[in-house]
Amino acid sequence: MAFATFTSTHLCILTPHQHGRQLFSQRTSSKVSASLNPTKPSTSNQTVVRRSGNYKPSIWEHHYLQSISSVFTGxxxxxxxxxxxxxxxxxxxxxxxxxxxxxxxxxxxxxxxxxxxxxxxxxxxxxxxxxxxxxxxxxxxxxxxxxxxxxxxxxxxxxxxxxxxxxxxxxxxxxxxxxxxxxxxxxxxxxxxxxxxxxxxxxxxxxxxxxxxxxxxxxxxxxxxxxxxxxxxxxxxxxxxxxxxxxxxxxxxxxxxxxxxNLLLLELAKLDFNMVQATHLEEMQHMTRWDINALEQLPYYMKICFIALYNSINEMAYDVLKENGSYIISYMKKMCAELCNAYLIEAKWYHSGYTPTLSEYLGNAWMSISGPLILIYAYFFITKLVTKEALEYLEKYPSILRHTSIAFRLADDLGTSSDELKRGDVPKSIQCYMHETGASEEEARDYIKCLIGEHWKKMNEDLFYVSPVSKSFVTVAMNLARTAQYNYQYGDGFGVGDRETKDRVLSILIEPIKD
Known part of the structure; x- marks a missing residue:
């Protein structure tokens, strides 16, 4: 996946003032490189045939991204x-x-x-x-x-x-x-x-x-x-x-x-947008300096992600780790294990040819979309004082995690399910509803859109009620659902980056507003 698309997703989740902190610092990147075995993992002689998404190559050439500069940093x-x-x-x-x-x-x-x-x-x-x-x-x-x-x-x-x-x-x-x-x-x-x-x-x-x-x-x-x-x-x-x-x-x-x-507000809006964009551009260029060849094999990729996650948490909550470090790392391992288990359930459905009910599908898909893991990582990123009370609250997967993740999953399905079925993937929410009720695809899509609205109502409740996590985290969680609507509004905007996504990346990351 194109790093520019990933970065535009990241900046849509966080609010502008949260972008002053680098997603991954240079120190973290160095730790990742130092922690990796320089030799690639060994492979068996047996060839494993895996299904491919056949995604198009990235349209964002590395040297082009590195060559961009912004004057709005002075x-x-x-x-x-x-x-x-x-x-x-x-x-x-x-x-x-x-x-x-x-x-x-x-x-x-x-x-x-x-x-x-x-x-x-x-x-x-x-x-x-x-x-x-x-x-x-x-x-x-x-x-x-x-x-x-x-x-x-x-x-x-x-x-x-x-x-x-x-x-x-x-x-x-x-x-x-x-x-x-x-x-x-x-x-x-x-x-x-x-x-x-x-x-x-x-x-x-x-x-x-x-x-x-x-x-x-x-x-x-x-x-x-x-x-x-x-x-x-x-x-x-x-x-x-x-x-x-x-x-x-x-x-x-x-x-x-x-x-x-109002001319005063307009001038400040343009200037502020261009200055924030300069910060986004700096983050994106930092991320694209990673050696993406290291992602050649999935186990190796997972190793990079885990080490980066560990070290990023260590960067952002060092004092908390000294007190509750073992609890946090144990918690993150549990989250990763549950995500992998959700993938395994989908693999079993695929290989057995089973079409789950919509309820069965969503009961697993809210986890397999990786929303909870993304949001827990975001929690560590934006929270200055991580408390055990908040972690215990999040460990129970409260409403804001569940309903945000379901909205994320359903928006993804509306944009990608047709292409995913063509390449032989498991039935998505649309197909599960059609199989269960006999509805047409158009009727199923309308139902899924209504279902997204119902889960937004649940998310809205978290605007009013006090919980161990901050209102800033509730906003970030909602932003994940918003990002899904943005990515999949016109189809698979995440996997196909040369259509509407291209224009959006250009407008957020690269092209400043002119006077």
């Missing part, structure tokens, strides 16, 4: 960014109207700038959440109510769905007259994706807005083309399910065309 850019951030902080302090505050926070988030102002944003949202005045004032304003609901839920405030009751008719349906309020409809649509199980009003909101926004778009009812682009973009994939850096790159261009665009 002190002059840092000074200018700091100056602009200071002015934005003043702006946040001066804006007093609650709706203006929410709109500014929304723009900062979508421009990829909010991580610079988390303290100011948190204080503002605490005040807004503690006051009932805005809800009372906006009970007839669909746009304002939806925006406040979405942003507060996104930041962990469990706002009740009943705030939308004033927009329902006597039958419990959203009033038809709301269809003319495109901004309000679009904002309600985005808010509905922060629902949890059993929230009927938000389910009705999702169905209502999706139906009418699609109809209006098909009938070319939007006079504002910028707004029409936003509607089409959201209907393709809601904001809550999108990866931040790609969404930021798209939204900067949209924001530049808005009549209410």
């Amino acid at each position: 002190e002059e850019y840092t000074r200018r960014a700091d100056e602009l951030k200071g002015r934005v902080k003043m702006m946040l302090e001066q804006v007093m109207d609650p709706l203006d505050q929410l709109e500014l926070i929304d723009v900062l988030q979508r421009l990829g700038l909010s991580y610079h102002f988390m303290d100011e944003i948190s204080k503002t949202l605490e005040i807004i959440n503690s006051s009932s005045t805005s809800w009372d004032n906006w009970k007839d304003n669909l746009y304002a109510t939806s925006l406040q609901f979405r942003i507060l839920r996104q930041h962990g405030f469990h706002v009740p769905q009943d705030v939308f009751s004033s927009f329902l008719d006597d039958m419990g349906k959203f009033e038809g007259g709301l269809c003319g309020d495109t901004n309000g409809m679009l904002c309600l649509y985005e808010a509905s994706y922060f629902s949890i199980e059993g929230e009927r009003i938000l389910e009705e909101a999702k169905d209502f807005t999706t139906r009418h926004l699609k109809e209006n778009l098909e009938q070319n009812m939007y006079m504002d083309q910028n707004l029409a682009m936003q509607v089409g973009h959201s209907l393709e994939l809601p904001l809550h399910w999108r990866t931040q850096r790609l969404e930021t790159r798209w939204f900067i261009d949209i924001y530049e065309q808005r009549h209410d665009m």
Whole structure:
């Protein structure tokens, strides 16, 4: 797999401020090289025939990747960014109207700038959440109510769905007259994706807005083309399910065309994106210096991964390892063993020609997709103080691990199952559902898409409840599901890197935003 594609996946999982730390330091790479036996593992005389994915060669030539440079690393850019951030902080302090505050926070988030102002944003949202005045004032304003609901839920405030009751008719349906309020409809649509199980009003909101926004778009009812682009973009994939850096790159261009665009925010957004991109580029170039010829045989590859994992944990949590090191390493070995066991179950299904039920398939596939292992590794990477309580919590595979991994698996299946079946792989969720129910492939795909939404509802619950792991880890876990939607939105974007994935890698890693 192309290193550039891997790196773009890595940066989509982590938030911008987490990229200041190298995924693998030079010291770790040296340890990996020193730990490996210079001779390759011996092989028996017996030839083992393995199925091949027949993936295309990487389109990212090594010397090309190493030759790229970014000018956005100098002190002059840092000074200018700091100056602009200071002015934005003043702006946040001066804006007093609650709706203006929410709109500014929304723009900062979508421009990829909010991580610079988390303290100011948190204080503002605490005040807004503690006051009932805005809800009372906006009970007839669909746009304002939806925006406040979405942003507060996104930041962990469990706002009740009943705030939308004033927009329902006597039958419990959203009033038809709301269809003319495109901004309000679009904002309600985005808010509905922060629902949890059993929230009927938000389910009705999702169905209502999706139906009418699609109809209006098909009938070319939007006079504002910028707004029409936003509607089409959201209907393709809601904001809550999108990866931040790609969404930021798209939204900067949209924001530049808005009549209410703020030049200060636009300049900072472009500068910050280019500076973060320079960090991504540095990480990617570091990773591509690894000797990929060492991956020639699978056992050797697994040895590299394990040593890199061990040493990376040692780099990032050295003090914790001194106290709980044996527990952590034992835990990681257990995780690797369970992943291998999941692979073995799939191999048995394949060789026996068995098609599992959808429930059987998902009961194994949430592990075989490697989501839990990826997330545990991410936990060590982002957590400054690893506690035994948190490890014991994660060892039980809590909701956030399970449902994120299932969403990851299902998105993968939607994008890759057809190609995988052609080369002789086990049935995926789509085929399992078809075999079990007699549904057509189109019906099965629609069901799997709905199932992804149900697991997102479960993930949303973790935004509101206290657990031994941080909210930052919950965000990273959700980002894994978002990355899957990004990788497989147009097919196998991970295995076939010369289509949409190529443009996305270029936009995130290589091509800076021009003035």
